[in-house]
């Protein structure tokens with residue numbers, strides 16, 4: 001388990017997606033609002049690396065930051081085996097960066113300092129290199145262009161302890177990653193429906209909950225802009241929505257190895273963009 005930490009906007013989510021080769025984390029030019037901890041699992045002949053993205057952790061005002069390290073974040077950082085500290089040397093070291101650095105400094109784990117955005121000029125590199133002694137390795141990458149990612153993966157494998165596999169061989173993220181579940185449902189809508197429908201719909205996963213019996217209960221909404229579309233998505237006697245639901249469930253179960261109960265509701269929501277979030 002490897003935590004990817006760093007100030008907001010340094011490219012942590014972009015890096016995670018590039019490493020996994022799939023869009024499992026939301027990339028945004030604005031600070032993230034996601035409250036879920038995203039695991040990105042990299043599979044390789046040498047084993048697997050579970051990268052842990054910590055979205056929304058470091059986005060708050062510096063003075064409130066430490067107080068904001070809530071249970072979720074502690075949970076994300078407990079049990080990790082190494083830290084990838086991502087910095088962006090196109091910008092000065094600021095207050096937020098100093099606080100993240102302090103958190104990293106007290107972690108008693110192997111650490112790799114990653115200069116991201118190597119495709120751009122790095123005028124403030126020296127400010128970050130002042131910390132280099134604390135790190136086992138220093139690597140320059142461009143998450144956007146996919147440069148030197150292999151070097152980073154090699155460096156991570158070099159510091160990771162051996163352990164049992166935490167994920168099945170074909171699973172690339174955790175079920176709590178709503179974005180990923182939404183993408184899977186969205187894909188099944190594309191496959192089941194005519195072209196015009198998907199553009200008028202959005203998928204939102206409201207909750208994922210693992211029950212004591214091991215069943216994962218997922219509540220999702222398909223939001224569409226008109227009653228006519230809603231009828232089409234549901235289909236004759238519910239045939240379409242069943243087709244979409246079972247295709248999505250099948251894939252989620254295959255990939256997670258868990259039993260999934262997928263509860264999908266189709267709602268007309270003209271302004272679905274504003275409803276959630």
Ligand code: GDP
Pocket residue numbers: 006007008009010011012013014015026027028029031032116117118119120141142143144145
């Ligand atoms: P996070 O907040 O640390 O997760 O950062 P994001 O992954 O959401 O990325 C923030 C912004 O930086 C986005 O606009 C990305 O496109 C951009 N970005 C990420 N990696 C790179 C990179 O290697 N080079 C450049 N030029 N931009 C990048």
Ligand code: MG
Pocket residue numbers: 012013014025026027028032055056
């Ligand atoms: Mg992010």
